[in-house]
Amino acid sequence: MTAKPISPVKAQLQRAYKLIKAGKKAEAFELLTPILAQQPQNIDAWWLAAFAADTPKKTAFACQKVLTLKPDHWAAQHLLAEQQRILALSSLQGESVVDPLQPIQIKEAKKARKRVRGWQILSLVTLPLVLIAAFLIFVNLTGNNLGLPIGKLFDSTIPIPYIPLSIDESTMSINTNTLVIGSTHDYIFEASGKVLILASVRFTNNGGKMPGRSFRLLDDKGLVLAYGPIGNGESGTINYLLPGAGKYRFRLLGTAGIAQGPYQFFVGFASTDEGLP
Structure with missing residues (x-):
């Protein structure tokens, strides 16, 4: 056979x-x-x-x-x-590299007691950097700013690259990120006409609470078109028919206990003007 x-x-x-x-x-x-x-x-x-x-x-x-x-x-x-996680750690290490091979001038042996040891200098330099790196890793993993006004340092704007051009097309985009309390994550896109849009955000450490007003859809003038749902649930979803061509954005606002920490963001598009009311 x-x-x-x-x-x-x-x-x-x-x-x-x-x-x-x-x-x-x-x-x-x-x-x-x-x-x-x-x-x-x-x-x-x-x-x-x-x-x-x-x-x-x-x-x-x-x-x-x-x-x-x-x-x-x-x-x-x-x-x-x-x-x-590997990329986050590599980025942090790249910002706090200390060369341990810096030459240190030493004196004669008889003056050794007066010499400042190289490892002491290295410890004084690296200890603050290690603490800062540990704090940044903690913030990136939990979204908790420990009450410090550092949220704006973690703002980000992410473009959604693709919008379907016909009634027969549909697409879905996904992004995984961490939302820090006090920070803003904007997902921006441009529509060529009326587009059905479905966006969902799921936080892994929100205690089963939906993000509510911390998740919203805005037009290019900053007018809020829709808010996420309020209540208990694993994820918050916005389902909206865009009024026409233009620039839009989904916005996530870092909010303690509601919208913070690691999350997954899904957004799906289906069709433009053809066949829509």
């Missing part, structure tokens, strides 16, 4: 998988690149790319693509969270 031939794409994916197992990630990534360009919805290719990538940033990007196609992909959620 003749075996059923497999498709060229599947054969390439199998080959990439074997290369990854053999530790040849660069070769595997080269095989996956044209597949991802031609088939951006191929979840298997994106998942393999997450393991073939040579940097945490590329791995995180591939995981986000997998979660865009399948938001409940547990393994991709776990791997993405791990890569984001």
